[in-house]
Amino acid sequence: MGEPRWLIAPAWLWMVTFFVAPLGFMVAFSLGVNEGFFTVKFGLHADQFQRLWDPLYLNIYKDTLVLASIGTVGCLLIGYPFAYFLATRTSKYRTLLFFLVIVPFWTSLLIRTYSWVLILNEQGPLSSFMQTVGLIDAPLDILYTKGAVLIGVIYDYLPLMVFPLYVAIERMDRSLIEASRDLGCSRWQTFRRVTLPLTFPGIMTGCLLTFIPMMGEYVVPTILGGAKTFLVGSLVSNEILTAIDWPFGAAVSMGLIAVMLVLIIVYLRVLGRRAEEGLGSVL
Amino acid sequence: MTERDVTPAWARRPVSRRGFLAAGAAVGLLAACGETEVGPQATKPKPQGSSAAPTEIEDSLSIYNWADYVHPKTYPQFEKEFDVKITEDNYPSNEDALAKLKAGAAGYDLVVPTGYMVEIMAAEGILLELDHAQIPNLSLVEPQFLDLSFDPGNRFSVPKDYGTTGYGYRSDLVKEEMKSWEDFYRLAPKYSGRYTVLDSPPEVVGSALKMLGYSYNSIDPKEISEATDEILKLKPHVRQITSSMREVMISGEAYVSLTWNGEIGYVALDAPKALYVVPEEGTEVWTDNWSIVAGAPHPAAAHAFINWALQPKIQAQDTEYHYYGGVVQGEEEFLDPAIAKDPSVYPPEEVMSKLEVAQANPDWTRLRNEAWTKFKAA
């Protein structure tokens, strides 16, 4: 009963044409050879990937993986207690509090990142404050370093960690916790043996949702990273926009996709049947 | 300063555009050879450049330019006199402009490439061959800026202004006096984290080449490799790679910036102790040029604008805004004497003789881009 099935066709076609097909083009470019500006010889050349397999570029991937890992862990450490706090409010406040997390998330990533330029710069409020209070004795020198980029990505993607965690914790059957406490487990034991495993899919989902965008980040390193931060995102945009070496840029991007796919496979494998539970929290 | 000109009544009628061009040509000819021709002149070819635009000028013009590169009054003045609506989009580097244009960005009429990029763009077929008949004021350009190696015969470009790529430093924050590339590189560890460099492969690599005594345009892989080593040594001390360092130089977050002369002129307005250095070893002298994009929707307006911008008065107006030297004879008459005598805007002859013009070719570009990726990733 109800609406006809072909209703999904327009969206389907749209996605295939404008999402899947362009990715195909990108694959084609990565298998090509650059012959001067915008002259690309297509074919099945492995040149770009051979070029990619060089410590110079592999280090860039490594730096990016490290940053994304630290960023994800940071989001997890900040986000889990926060999600727990949110999920354990009475429902009257819970909606409002949760909504207050959504609002910054949907506002412009660019503006939110840019705001850290204002906050972190040498002559800015944080620097003055820290010097006055005596935490540092020279102007704050964190802007245009990897530290600033880390702060930026954690700030930008924290909500993405919080959402699935919140859902997971909220859906958790509290009686199990009660039971555990009744049976004599300490708070920590309860947490480790009951809460954590129960919310595990949420943790995995949150990590996946933050790690992947952090890997592909381009805006944050450009604005906050200065000269010292050159990540995969910066490399891709450099190759596409400055060096105008599209085949190589495509290959670097393929590397990124490869990492992404590996992560997704790991995610699905580790969670197994609970993957639905984790993904469901996205809904 | 210059108030907006009141356009005489005869110039407001459509046919008067030709008249105005004729008048503009007449002013130019006045400076050049003392003849006077006033009033609407039809297309009578003259040896020093003919006077009228053969076609009607369109009513809008789209300019693709560097940011802050034209006096705020320049466009409104042109708009008013020619009844043309101008829109401007900006790019932060030549390579950005090339990428966008080559990717098929249609709709731009004018673009402002630096010399070496003119050659690249022309080879890529991105530029329209200029109709000199529509740019009689070309004759006003000083001969040393015409017919340069990147565009013999000025088929694709007309010089807009020129400048040098050296470095500026805050003499109140840097204790040493700096005069050469050697100083620039040597002092970097001492002022670590206080350096910025341009986001431009040829200019940064070039600075190292010049310091090592090689040609700015070297395509010898060994020389490039040595230069790469030098810039890699510099990298840890660099705060930002950017073509906009004015703010950080003014605020003192940066002490030393590898940049163009005009930028420091601007910085010095707020930080009087900022000095610009044309390094002793020599460096690049470049011209930025007006070029018309192939397939431009408004070619007549584009030609008219180029011609109009070559007037000494307009050149002077722009120079006083962006601090890059004008290229047209007779500019001094309209120029603030302090700027006319400023050696960072108008380097003296003995300095100019040590400067090189960038000469692009595929190897040149490739070697520098490779060095640049290493630099950025370091």
Added chain:
Amino acid sequence: MSASAERVTATRALELGGDRAVTRALRAHGALVYVFLYLPILVVVIYAFNEARLVQVWQGFSLKWFGEAWRDPTLRRGLWISTYTATATALLATVLGTAAALGLRNVGRRTRTAFDGFMYMALITPELVAAIASLMAFVTVGLPLGPLAIVITHSIFNVAVVTLILRARLAGMDRSLEEAARDLGATRWATFVQVTLPQLLPAVAAGALLAFTFSFDDVVLSTFVSGPGSTPLPVEIFSALRFGLSPKINVVAVTTLTITVTFIVVAQVLLRRAERRSAATLAAEVTDA
């Protein structure tokens, strides 16, 4: 009903069960995180009123940069472009996404999983990858860069978002009203228009608003596929940042923030009201029965 009552008790149990220190720590942490989330936004707003031309230094309260920004033709053009491309994207995404969500109710499991896979991929793929893939495809095929390209690239993410929102809404929606209408002889179309759609409308509106804000704020996709004279506002800001800081940026930031926050708030209110209404309908039915 009883399940949530249990939960409330459990919560209170957690609270009162001697875990006072933990609770207090959690609360403090929560407060700090909110400060962390909102402080930067606040800073941007404050600095928009900064008198100084040098962005880093505070020099007193002033409204002058609002005037300057408004007078800047490039910024005005960017605002216009952002507004109409975002509107187009929102409309497109809403139509496609709503249709998809409706159709998905009745497809087989395999199709639905495949479609879901598409949605997730669209959501999770880093924007940069999508941006350069689109750029390469468009240039090769000859599709001009500009507003059309912008709308197309933005719509991919937005279709996924709208589909998900609508699916959630449809899942929570009570079908009995639709069934009743059908039983009473209404055509599929009439049922849709008079029964389903009114219930969906808040969710549809919310989806459209969220799609609008996503597109309005987008910078990565737009950077790569915008063309001459069609630079959306965020790309202008991004380029401006590469040219150097300027107080006008703060003004633009505040304006953008205001617009998007308003839209988000309205969207959320609509979604909540839709939930409550369906809960109320359910409650009414239960009491009727």
